[in-house]
Amino acid sequence: MIWFVLMLSALLGIATPVFAQEGPLIRSQSKRPQSFNPDISLDGLFAAGYFSEPENLQFGAHDPNERGFTLQNLELTFTGVVDPFFRAEGHLIFGLEDGESFVEVEEAFLTTLGLPYGFQIMAGQFFTRFGRLNRLHPHAWDFADQTIINTLMFGGDGIRNPGVQISALLPLPFYLELIGSAQNAKGETATSFLSTSGETFAGRPILDKEIHSGNDLLYMSRLKTSFDLSETVTWVVGTSHLFGSNGTGIDTETRILGIDLFVKWKPLMTDHGWPFVTLQGEVMRRSYEAGKTNTLPALPEERFNTDGFYIQSLYGFKRRWVAGFRYGQADATKPDDPRTGDRWRISPNLTFYPSEFSKIRLQYNLDRSDDLADPIHAVFVQYEFLIGAHAAHIF
Amino acid sequence: MKQIFVWGVLLVAMQIPLSVDAAPIKVITTTEDLAAITREIGGDRVQVDFIAKGVQDPHFIEAKPSYMLKLSRAKLFVQVGLGLEAEWIPSLLMGARNVKILRGRNGHVDASEGVALLEVPRERIDRSAGDVHGQGNPHYWLDPLNGKQIARNIAAGLKRIDPEGKEQYDQNVIQFSRRLDAAMARWSEAMKPFKEKKVITYHNSWPYFLRRFGLMAVGYVEPKPGIPPSSSHLIQLIERIKEEKVKIIIVEPYFNSKTPQFVARKSGAKVVVLPPSVSKATGMTDYFQLFDHIVATLTTALE
Structure with missing residues (x-):
């Protein structure tokens, strides 16, 4: 049977040059470029998508979000060592x-x-090192779109802003990393915090707040540990805590807590x-103090707790093939309104990797909200190419 | 309150002495082969650990946090280089925060320095050629005589961070090279009847070994490094094996042997599983045992 397939494909001319591997064989000292x-x-990163409803619930800025084709992301990356002291x-x-x-400017x-x-x-x-995603x-x-909880907490682009981070690998017999960061809290890349004036949250307008003190920045602390249960099983567990002022009042604050595994x-x-x-x-809880409004409609000071999580599993069952499954849920449908x-x-x-530098992914989404009578069905075909330097693998 | 506690823990942690001078020098190597050679050169002055086990494919190692921990404590780091570990070593080194073992520092050894490399691309290459290594084929430790240069590189690194041990390291390099020469005579003698024999290998990982012992690779199961074979490639390979009367297909233990087995069945050649690395798990604990095993397996298979 296999023989038959081989003959057939040979006849069809699916040919690869034989022994192309026999490259130049030189004996020389290596001349490093x-x-x-x-x-x-x-x-x-591109996607072709179909939605059962044209109005869909893909609020991630890089999600496939319309019937037809989406350019999800075209990313130009530069990395290098600056001098004996820094890498950039x-x-x-x-x-x-x-x-x-x-x-x-995604990161620099x-x-x-x-x-x-x-x-x-x-x-x-830089992206705030909150959780894993x-x-x-x-x-x-690992999926064609952002999880609903990440979009809800951190906005369509994720949470990232200018700032500084300090981290330490503690001198302990096991891996324990402490991370702390301070970043600006303004803009659409900090939606649960000072965000962008003119936007709203839970019906309250986002104010154009000046930065008065350190209280108006965004602070994160994270603890990450990892252990090898055996030679074949490794765990990584982390907790993250993010807090800062939000844009709905003078002294209003947001806190987000997360646990990841x-x-x-x-x-x-x-x-x-x-x-x-x-x-x-990852499980997250956001506690958002929304200020009272001075204009109509009159809204009181109110605290909104929003919870959500996702859980996903990947199974690389055969060389170049990965099957995945993800379930996510959250307390709110729209990122700007926890009500x-x-x-x-x-x-x-299902993802196929022709090589490490390309992939083709087929994904189905079943999206359901209490605000909608019917669920939304979506199908994506996502494809990626990478040319140039290899991206570093992180665990 | 919580922050005070955290800073307190940090301050206490800083008081823990990170090294004691009398303790053996901690060396981390990327592969088990380099660990074996480091043990020969370092003797009792060093304590050697490694990341990739000999039974693992060194191209595909997970960048586990526990490896960062190992690297964070190393005084000397030894790698194969030439891009073999390129997928996992950069993020491990960044995570380890150990500046002393970064490239260009005293604690960093690239074992390929000064090795006569094969298959250094003469022209501009791109990835249509598969996973080619731009600086040359990185499987150079499979020529036993390259073991001498690897040993010299490791000794140079050890002398940089432990000048007091200079004499011992130099002496060990001489001893090791002599033993390699003696063993080489034995291996060459055993391989002599098989000079000019043609073989097929799965991946292009044996050119140094084959060249040293006068064998020839006339084809590969992979059409290009790292690219799985298409059916047309296999048909041509089977034809080639028959034409050239190739007797064996060399496969590393970690590759899926289904395809090579199929080629073997259709062509009359046989699959020979050859370990490319020292591996405690399989009973080969030093560099000499590795070649003893390879030579014994090959001579039996080629007879």
């Missing part, structure tokens, strides 16, 4: 909105190389990294 250019890569990286995003092109920061006692300082524009760029996601099983001997199984989840109804989403998917 020396240049001081940074490592550069360009990553293109920059990630610029190019996007399209109604035919207009735009550029975003330096990291210290040589602080003593396991300290490391990061400064610049927020820091990931869209092409590193990641477990990976991978046998010692793998065929190019396959097979593997992962389990990942909206409960919602949940189920997302199975």
Whole structure:
């Protein structure tokens, strides 16, 4: 049978040059290409989507969000060592909105190389290291879209802003990392905090607040630990705490707490990294003090607690193939209004990686909200290419 | 209150002495082969640990936080280099925050320094050629004579951070090289009858070994490094094996042997599983045992 398939495909001319591997065989001292250019890569992430309703619930800025084609993300990355003291990286995003092109400074920061006692300082524009997903760029996601809880808490682009972060790997017999950061709290990349004036939250207008003191910044603390249960199973557990002022009143504050878990099983001997199984989840609670309004409609001071979580599992069942399943739910449907109804989403998917530099993904979303009579069905075909330097793998 | 506690813990932690001078020097290597050679050179002055086990494919190692912890405590770090560990070492080194073992520092050893490399691309290459390594084929430790240069590189690193041990390290390099020469004579003798024999390998990971012992790879199960074979490639491979009267297909233990088995069945060649690395788990605890095993397996298979 296999023989027949082989003959057939040979006849159809699915040919690859034989022994293309026999490249130039030179005996020489290696001549390393020396240049001081940074490592550069360009990553293109696209999707074709179909929704059962044209008005859908994909509020993530990089989600496939319309019937037809979406440019999810075109990311230009530069990384390199600055000098003996710092390493730096920059990630610029190019996007399209109604035919207009735009550029975003997704991340640009330096990291210290040589602080003593396991300290490391990061400064610049960066994704807040809250939980597992927020820091990931869209092409590193395991699903075609952002989770509903991340969109709800951190907005369409995730939470990122200029600031500084200090972290330390503690000198303990096990892995324990402490991270603390302070960042600006303004703008659409800090929606649960000072956000953007002119927007609203729970019916209250977001005020144009001046930064008066350190209280008007965004603070995060995170504890992350990891242990190898055996040679094949590794756990990573973290807790994160984010707090800062929000834009609905003079002294109003928001706090977000999160717990995250990641477990990976991978046998010692793998065929190019396959097979593997992962389990990942994050639970978050936001406590938002909304100020009272001075204009109509008159709204009192009020505290809104919003909870949500997602849990996902990936199964790399055969070399180059990964099947995934994700369930997410949250207390609110719309990111700018916690009074909206409960919602949940189920997302199975299947990803094929022709190589480490490309992928094709098929995903189905079943989206349900108490505010809608019927669920929304969506199907995405997502594809990615990466040219240039290889992205670093993080665990 | 909570913050005060956290800072308190940090301050206390700083008081814990991170190293004691009399203690053996902690060396972390990326592979078990490099760990074996480091033990030969460092003797009782060093305490050696490694990340990738010999039974694992060194291209595909997870960047686990526990490895960062190991690297954070190392005085010396030894890697194969040439991009073999490129997928996982950069993020591990960043996470370890140990500046002393970064490239260009005293505690960093790239074991490929000064090794005569094969397959260094002469022209501009791109990834249509698969997972090619731009600086040359990184499987150089599979030529036993390259073990000498690896040993010299490791000794140079050890001398930088432990000058007091200079004599011992130099002596150990000499001893190790002599033992390699003696073993080499034995391995060459055993492999002599098989000079010019043609073989197929799964991945292009054996050019250094084959060249040293006069064998020839006339094809690979992979059409391009890291790219799974298409059916047309396999048909051509089977034809080639028959034409060239190739007897064996060399496969590393971690690759899926289903495809090589299929090619073997259709062509009359046989699959030989050859470990490319020292591995305690399989009973080969040093660099010599690795080649003893490879040579014994190959001579039996080629007879």
